[in-house]
Amino acid sequence: MPKRVQVIGAHSADFVWRAGGAVAKAVSLGGQAEVIALSYGERGESGELWKQPGQRVENVKKIRHAEAEAAAAHLGASFTCLDLGDYPLQIDGDRLLEIAEAIRAFAPDVLITHTATDPFNPDHPIAHGAVDRARSLAAGAGVTSAFDTIKPPQLFLFEPHQPELCSFTPTVHVDITSVWEQKLAAMGEMKAQQYLQTYYAQRGEHRGNHARRASGRSEVKYGESFMRVLPQVVGEL
Template structure:
């Protein structure tokens, strides 16, 4: 049976980088991939105004999702101002009920970036709320409750504090090439904002994790309460 994978990031582009190869593999394997950005990430360009960069970020996020065959959602919340509230968690829980994912991917819960930590907490809270019997209008949806069996934390260089992967997803050549071509469309990933070579970094990370997992490339995740494992897919 094909999986539905929902990836939740703090900003547009976060899950594209960290979970993107796995999402591309999910789609190529016949599954469904959904990307959610909880903020626009519009304050991350040193030479563009937040208003202008917000428009560009949304266009880039849509283009990336289209290129790998994923669905794209962005919440109307400003970069740097993501708070852990039941209103935001409830909106995410409603999306979980409507899309019924088998796998939830989010940031690791300790990061140098507050939006990343808050996004991880919101994903966990939303997962819980989506599973509750709430037919009293508590959530903004009429969809029935839904439980997600697997919750994975993606590997991100900004979220490295205490991150020790225990789950590896092999990334064959085809999804890697699909991801690599798609991520080139994002200015920050190309190093055009603050100069960090994101694409090179995550390409090298896939190779390094592949060495440990016994594959040419692999994406690493941390799953609470699991033993070390290599998965055919998420």
């Protein structure tokens, strides 16, 4: 069945590197996808832009928005930034409710965000905590509530830059071979972080290799890996 996939990242480029293939794959199968960035990563994630003399924060945000919007278009997804600021990203009560409302409005089948641990990026764990809590607020406790609720979306964590240091164990490999060129095109839009394009192209090949070994499917060439948070409910094993 076509699925509604929502990716919420701390910064405007996070979705491209870590879940761009899964987003494009869902859309190619008839689903819908929405990308939400909590910030543009304008202060700590825009290295190439800050090399330009006289650079300003508002100009960096403008450039980052255009990059992310173009990248999302390659994948068939919409892009929105809540512009909450980065380094540090801080989520108060009002902002938490804003994230919960975004989840409630889109009502995703699948929700994807960061791991709870990342010793090298202070914003990623904050994003995880906010999205995880907002998801629970949007879905309620599984009973009739004083507010509108949605069916609980499945929660997945995308692969961090250094998974072995972030308590990340892949439990799902997604075959993104058929949409690999779309992911490459999306990554190519992120010129403020060109240094990551080679790394994540190589990671796609690595995870494709792991997916082949796990499945025996020789046709899988590229993959993305995710960690399932909630149990999968099935009628049989």
